[in-house]
Amino acid sequence: MNIQDIPTEIIQQVGEIRDMTFPTKQGHTSIVAILHTPDKKYIVKKTESPLYNEWLSEEYEAYEALQQLCLLGLPIPKAYSIHIQNQTRWLLMDHIEGITLREFLSKESVPHDKEKAIVSFARCLKKIHESPCPEALMKNDTDWLDNMLMKADYNLTNFTVDGTEALLKRIQEIRPTPITNTLIHGDFTLDNVLVHDGNIVGVIDWSGAAYGDPRYDVALAIRPKHNAFENDRDKEVFYNAYGKLRLTDEEYDYFEDGLYNFF
Structure with a gap:
């Protein structure tokens, strides 16, 4: 370009x-x-x-x-x-001046500063989940998970994705117990949060924003990356700051190892 x-x-x-x-x-x-x-x-x-x-x-x-x-x-x-x-x-x-949180954490060697950034990350997600969902993003005619599974099926058929037919069949059959939907980002990963001088200055890539299951955001947030969420301590810091819900292993597997593989 x-x-x-x-x-x-x-x-x-x-x-x-x-x-x-x-x-x-x-x-x-x-x-x-x-x-x-x-x-x-x-x-x-x-x-x-x-x-x-x-x-x-x-x-x-x-x-x-x-x-x-x-x-x-x-x-x-x-x-x-x-x-x-x-x-x-x-x-x-x-344009927002900053680097991704993933890049920041991959280089950060001071435990206090690293944990401070994870706390900010978690509190940012909490604020998203507590914010009112704009009417334009509330598609009440279709349940969020039903809609995501239909998209997963379409993407598997028409595009190259990481998921397989067997995985899709599994997540269609074994669904997590429903919880109250909230505004969600839809791709809340370390790559989509920008920091400057250690402070969060931007959240980008909102194409998956919806009135949906907040566990999807949480699962993507705590995916292990280099020097981030590779141990239980980082997850504990995150959950303490997020303060809303903690995923079971089954919920994490469903959203991160399952559904996300089709997007």
Whole structure:
């Protein structure tokens, strides 16, 4: 991707683009670039496949619905527009200065500072789960898990996913006991939380935002990564700060080792 590839509509929105740089780590669903203008920086995300195009559109719709929650202190970036250009989609949004929490924790050697970051991570998720769910994200005609299982089936049939037919059959048959739904992020991983000077400054990639099962967020939050959640101590710090529910091993396996493999 270079500046000449940027849709004219985006250039008209941001004005002069003096430089374009790329984050050191890219996700697998989109190409992400930082646009540098005389006044500020923007993020532009580009997708090029039917599945990822759909997710990008859902992400834009979620940002639109979630803007009201910024007033409650949730660090959600502003999305300006989405553009369709042939078989690609482009999302324009605010740039947030920071690194992923995963990168921060992978390098952090001071136990106190590491635990402080995990506490902030957990409290951020608690705040999301306690926030009112915007009406636009409440699809009352279909249960959240029913909808996710239908999407899992569709994704398995039409796209390359980590899940298998046997795994899908298992999670369709062995479902966790229902609990009260809340606003959920839908992909609350260490990669989707940004920190600056050890403080959380942004939560990104909201394409899975919904009125859904909060255990899904919790399961993804505590997935083991390098120097993070590789031991029981990190999980205990997280749960103490989150203070709402603790997953059983069966619940963790269902959401993280099961459902998440189709997304």
